[in-house]
Amino acid sequence: MTSLVDTLRSCVGPAHVLDAGDLAAYEQDWRRRVRGKALAVVRPGSTAEVAAVVRACAAAGTSIVPQGGNTGLVVGGVPDASGKQVVLSLQRMNAVRSIDGENLTMTAEAGCVLQAVQEAADAAGFLFPLSLAAEGSCTIGGNLSTNAGGTQVLRYGNARELCLGLEVVTAQGxxxxxxxxxRKDNTGYDLRQLFVGSEGTLGVITAATLKLYPRPAATLTAWAAVPSMEHAxxxxxxxxxRLASGLTGFEVMGDFALSLVARHYPQQRVPFLGQTPYGVLLENTDHESEAHARAQFEALLEAALEDGCATDAVVAENIAQAHALWHVRESIPLAQAEEGLNIKHDISVPISRIPAFCAATDAVLQREIAGVRLVNFGHLGDGNLHYNVQAPAGGDMAAFLREQEERVNTLVYDQVHKFGGSISAEHGIGELKVDKLPHYKSPVALSMMRAVKDALDPAGILNPGRVVRG
Amino acid sequence: MTSLVDTLRSCVGPAHVLDAGDLAAYEQDWRRRVRGKALAVVRPGSTAEVAAVVRACAAAGTSIVPQGGNTGLVVGGVPDASGKQVVLSLQRMNAVRSIDGENLTMTAEAGCVLQAVQEAADAAGFLFPLSLAAEGSCTIGGNLSTNAGGTQVLRYGNARELCLGLEVVTAQGxxxxxxxxxRKDNTGYDLRQLFVGSEGTLGVITAATLKLYPRPAATLTAWAAVPSMEHAxxxxxxxxxRLASGLTGFEVMGDFALSLVARHYPQQRVPFLGQTPYGVLLENTDHESEAHARAQFEALLEAALEDGCATDAVVAENIAQAHALWHVRESIPLAQAEEGLNIKHDISVPISRIPAFCAATDAVLQREIAGVRLVNFGHLGDGNLHYNVQAPAGGDMAAFLREQEERVNTLVYDQVHKFGGSISAEHGIGELKVDKLPHYKSPVALSMMRAVKDALDPAGILNPGRVVRG
Known part of the structure; x- marks a missing residue:
């Protein structure tokens, strides 16, 4: 009898099946919360090889964990501790298959690193707008499997909206x-939409056709001081x-979140620090000229000052200044880590309800959790906040997390639910939140999700236990 | 024993169950190709009533045909001839439930007429951009069930992209x-996407949350003469x-299509008629000012003349002129009807392949079908052509259709398939194209569609025989 691992070796070549040595890069999740153990890591080099791997695993009744850059934040791409799951890494499938300039599309394999996709688009004279912190290591297949968001959703949508087609290996291989x-195809159910965001539980995305945009003429960045979330x-x-689709970024940051950046990265200059409750970073993208963009941006900020929704503002004079402003925004999670342990929430509520949500949730946490420090920032233009909780200063942070994390999560998610929001805006469910879903999602929706899972993966071999429980 | 019709009367009130008199408005399809016979037409007034109707029909094993404005073009919303199906009309559910300006959303019931949705948005200071010929009678529920397209898809996407949420009655009631x-919610499979475009076969859409946009400052229309489809x-x-998202419309029209408008509506002025193989209608929407829009538009057209991709162009001076240009475009289907019987195709191919597709398909039809007259126009910006075939002039048009329609369809769809396109870009499948799908869609996709249908509607009571065969 041939073992499954031997069969996998014959599917993809012995060099591409790893079952010995240090497999931490595949078994350990990005935030280092979970370390699993794989039966083997298989690295197919083509769609046909992926299909052969899935068929072999299906025949053996062995479950498969598809994996891209392994940068997910919800424990959706690493194996469990059983040592019985196969990790199917798409990293070797990293070709840009084609770019069609007149159709404004690119077809890329799942294992392409996001930054490589951006660069290939740029080299051909186009923009691929998906942009997020992990872009140097995450893959486009992972971005689509988790329907990634990031900083340009306001204008271009989530990964879902940037995808015009998929190649998928089904659970049957x-x-x-x-x-x-x-751009228009109404020949039956839009299956593509099922696979996007399903975190590898319905099929394995092997390639995608992506939307490209003409490269803009200018991108400008500004920073505004705003007196409250209502004003933001x-x-x-x-x-x-005023800017319509020229507005490509709108990030809000609480003053305490910014103070952590200033404390841990003193070389960074944080505008208006300590002078105002919130900072807002705005990005204006223009297809006409930099002069036009600047005039438009300045007119907007003047109107905002006149209105009172901003009390002060600066527009970056050059690309270096713009990068410095974005760098402050992107340093918040790193500054949080320097400050110590913290509890992260990736939530969304309707934009109109954000001020009331923040006021109510701030109050609940301050009342219930002694010494709590709120680090609130995020993509306000999408209604998406990273509403994080920093352990109290000075105390035993590990003990705080041990004792309070579940309680803090429940307090925050209950508020999110009350305000009609989502407990996972852009990170997904994975294993981390799968047991929370039944508390916050309608039973009708959960039962439809289960029915779809059973329909497309009846044997339950694709990423079991993630997104939907068996 | 109570009959189903009596039960339905108790669900929605006797006045809202129609089973006698002239029910043609519900039983006859829009293009008058099919006349069915309903057991009854039920007009529920609330979501709870819809659910009660579905439960009653499910208990009786009676199938349901959901219906909006009954303007569909693929026989997807009328009952079959058996007299055993219940038509579930959503027309009484026509409330705009709420408008949330800060969140840029509107929640409207399925039976709202599209134009009423547009007007409600406008009255609140916003734009709802879905726009299509039937907007005065089609409903938003029907638009979503069929993933309607129209003239603004280039900028705003199909109905799918304009929908942020749904209320649905499942097949189980x-x-x-x-x-x-x-705008961001990654808590499991995106079920909304399954119902959009499923033509009432998976569930009954009862309400939707729709995206709104700020109302633009100016909309301008231009008409360009172009020497070939390559130039278009x-x-x-x-x-x-140059215009980026300011480009909200890009319609191409062949000179023969335009000549039919001039022949049958001599009061209309058709620009550049007889002087150039194709006309292009462009729409530029601007959030700054009319002066800015005009300057941008004129600069674009100058660049186009210099490049040679346009040989002449006019920009409408005022709204009346703009309407007149759009009216020419919208009169093509009516002029076709005046000219006589014709065969319609709603197809798409990648934009880059449109010129080669047209050249190849024109040649095939001219070779195979004596006297054929090609009426080619459509939404080039979406790769979507209404590639229609007019019966030869003078002859017996009915005989031509009887003898040639199937053959013409096969010739055209085979070419579409060869060029990687879709045999239904924006109209859907319904009953009209359901038997064509297996020839042009992958068996893997068809089998997944069947699995999804069986998962969500295991008894097969929702719009049976449409989209997927049993």
Whole structure:
């Protein structure tokens, strides 16, 4: 009898099946919360090889954990501790298959690193707008499997909206070629939408046709001081009215979050620090010229000052200054880590309810959790906050997390639910939140999800236990 | 024993169950190709009533045909001839439930007429951009069930992209409230996407949360003469580069299609008629000012003349002139009807392949079908052509259709397939194309569609025989 691992070796070549040595890069999740143990890590080099791997695992009744760059934040891409699961790494499938300039599309394999996709688009004279912190190591297949968000969603949508087609290996090991780069196609159920965001539980994405955009003429960045979250929402409406789709970024940051950046990275200059409750970073992208973009941006900020929704503002004079402003925003999670242990929430509520949500949730946490420090920042233009909780200063942070994390999560998610929001805006469910879903998602929706899972993966071999429980 | 019709009367009130008199408005399809016979037409007034109707029909094993404005073009919303199906009309559910300006969303019931949705948005200071010929009678529920397209897809996407949430009655008669107007929500499979475009075969859409946009400052229309389809594609790329998301419309029209408008509506002035193989209608939407829009538009057209992708162009001076240009475009289907019987195709191929597709398909038809007249127009910006075939002039048009329609369809769809396109870009499958799908869609995709249908509607009571065969 041939073992499954031997069969896998014959599917992809012996060099591409790893079952010895240090497999931490595949078994350890990004935030180092969980360390699993794989039966083997298989690295197929083509769609046909992926299909062969899935068929072999299906025949053996062995479950498969698809994996891209392994940068997920919800424990959705690493094996469990059983030593019985196969990790199917897509990293070797990293070709850009084609770029069609007239159709504004690119077809890329799942294992392409996001930054490589961005660079290939740029080299051909186009923009691929998906952009997020892990772009140097995450893969486009992972981005699509988790429907990644990031900083440009306001204008271009989530990964879902940037995808015009998929190639998928089904749970039965068949290949579905749905790569046609059509902007209109109404020939039955939109299966592509099922696979996007399903975190590898319904099929294995092997390639995608992505939307490209003409490269803009200028991108400018500004920073505004705003007196409250209500004012931030008002500034957003004003910016959307005046800049329309030119508004490609709108990030809000609480002053305490910014103070952590200033404390741990003193070389960074944080605008208006200590002078105002919130800072807002705005990005204006223009297809005409830099002069036009600057005039538009300055007129917007003048109107905002006049309105009172901003009390002060600066526009970056050059690309270095713009990068410095974005760098402050992107340093918040790192500064949080320097400050010590913390509890992260990736939540969304309707934008109109953000001010009331923050006021209510701040109050609940301050009342219930002694010494709590709130680190609130995020993509306000998408209603998406990283509403994080820093352990109290000076105390035993590990003990705080041990004792309070579940309680803090429940307090925050209950508020999110009350305000009609989502407990996972852009990170997904994975294993981390799968047991929380039944508390916050309608039973009708959960039962439809279960029915879809059973329909497409009846044997339950694809990433079991993630997104939906058996 | 109570009959089903009596039960339905008790669900929605006797006045709202129609089973006598002239029911043609519900039984006859829009293009008058099919006349069915309903057991009854039920007009529930609330989501709870819809759920009660579905439960009653499910208990009786009676199938349901959901219906909105009954303007569909693929026989997807009328009952079959058996007299055993219940038509579930959503027309009484026509409330705009709420508008949330800060969140840029509107929640509307399925039976709202599209134009009423547009007007409600406008009255609140916003734009709801879905726009299509039937907007005065089609409903938003029907638009979502068929993933309607129209003239603004280039900028705003199909109906799918304009929907942030749904309320759905399942095949089991349960209510799923998925109306949260969130721009980011990754808590499991995106069920909304399954119902959009499923033509009432998976559930009954009862309400939707829709995206709104700030109302633009100016909308301008231009008409360009272009020497070939290749040049039209080049003009499109130039316009996308220079106007970016300001380009909200890009319609191409062959000179023969335009000549039918001139012949049957001599009061209309058709620009450049007889002087050039194709006309292109461009729409530029601007959030700054009319002066800015005009300057941008004129610069684009100058660049196009210099490049040679356009040989002449006019920009409408005022709204009346703009309407007149759009009216020419919208009169093509009516002029076709005046000219006589014709065969319609709603197809898409990647934009880059449109010129080669047209050249190859024109040649095939001219070779195979004596006297054929090609009426080619459509949404080039979406790769979507209404590639229609007019019966030869003078002859017996009915005989031509009888003898040639199937053959013409096969010739055209075979070419579409060869060029990687779709045999239904924006109209859907319904009953009209359901038997064509297996010839042009991958068996893997069809088998997944079947699995999803069986998972969500195991008894097969929702719009049976449409989209997927049993």
């Amino acid at each position: 068949e290949i579905w070629d749905g790569l046609a780069g059509l 929402v008002r500034l957003l409406a004003l910016a959307q009215k | 349960e209510i799923w409230d998925g109306l949260a107007g969130l 594609v080049r003009l499109l790329a130039l316009a996308q580069k």
